[in-house]
Amino acid sequence: MNVETHPSLEAQLKQIKLLLLDVDGVLTDGAITYTDQGDEIKRFSVKDGLGLRLLMDAGIRVGIITGRKSQALTARCNNLGINLLYDGIKNKVTALETILDTTGFNASETAFAGDDLPDICVMARVGLAIAVADATDEVKQAAHLVTRKNGGGGAVREVCELILKTRGEWNDIINRFSR
Template sequence: MTSSPASSLSATERASRVRLMIFDIDGVLTDGGLMFTAEGDTMKSFNSMDGHGAKLLREAGIDTAIITGRKSGIVAVRAQELRIKHLYQGIEHKMIAFQQLLNETGIAPEECGYMGDDWPDLAVMLRVGFAAAPANSHPEVIARAHWVSKARGGHGAVREVCDTLMRAQHRYDALLQAACEG
């Protein structure tokens, strides 16, 4: 079997082409744990450094999106706080939301990145140009990812992938310098 030029790209080359980075929630932006109140409301814990990484992506000119299987008011609040304008919740088949996102943004699949951790993420991960996974993802997801973080989901994996994207696109140093200058 011969490989196409796209399949031989390194993770850094793939990251350099990303214009839209898409994230799953449970196990990626959170540690995957679900806490429920007595009333049945779901609570989630988010990492502030992951959130800052998502904000930095926007400053670097990379758009962000969330596609998640669960529906939660907490996720809507977090997405609004991070100014993530593309939010798809309660999505059973993530490819449907992914196609809607492509239609809405006009961005090609190879210009998208996706970070997921479990089987429901695989269909989208196999179609984007840059597939990423937290360190504690399911082994089948890790086997199909172009890039795997050292950090676990909800514990810096998102920040790590954001830094990787910014470095690959040569925007990291300028953003760091701006932060140092205040």
Template structure:
């Protein structure tokens, strides 16, 4: 049974294909370059400002990701993780937030176990059919192009917090 969005207390995000478009650029020295969407970043901040936790669970380790997380104030960062479902259990225990109240957003086959375990599963418009088939919600937008922002807005609206989040920009 899917948990209603209004009951979500923690949003966990994959990175490549969710927060980015899935492209990984390497410099001649081997440094990774990732491109993140500013709208996704604002959505994450709006969730956090509303008291909803946000974290990262990704298989890849990246300095660029660490910089982005620092910029957003994200402290729940689990990188180098292959077993994302196991990580979800560990995060649930550490945060005292039950798995039913955790949403997971992934985009590829490696994310399926965590998506299946989470209380609510999101994916992006350009995810494979197998991933879309397991998702409770598929964004209209592809990864790295505002899909995370769409998810953040959906959670805030379900909780009745969207107008409050927007009002601070209007006053």
């Protein structure tokens, strides 16, 4: 989607101070692998990770709201410096309200990226609802923005870059890496 041709989307992107993400199907491709010992394995994109670090370096908070718990997710959040981790959540709206109370941000300053039915309730309450390209049709219909890339395949990086570009910070980031 071309932000320049959608002024309301551009305005929403500029207001974002907090990006919240679902995990399975957004930060991952939605597949869950189990070892013979019953350990769960998740695969995360390093490009998504860099995008999240760049976003956090620009002063935007990042958090997770997910229905599943996993040690792999905890390790990934620790690696990236994400301390707003709400996993094993049955009611994502309650988690959203807790995060907003804790951070002091308004729902209008918050973006949430999801992919499946349990995410719709949060998407309806934030300023910018994002669906990944391979989200369910219902989630896409609830979204203000649908990514071009699939969950686990660069969708989060796409969102991070879009926010940073809209805020006018992308060229400075490129220049920093070009030296």
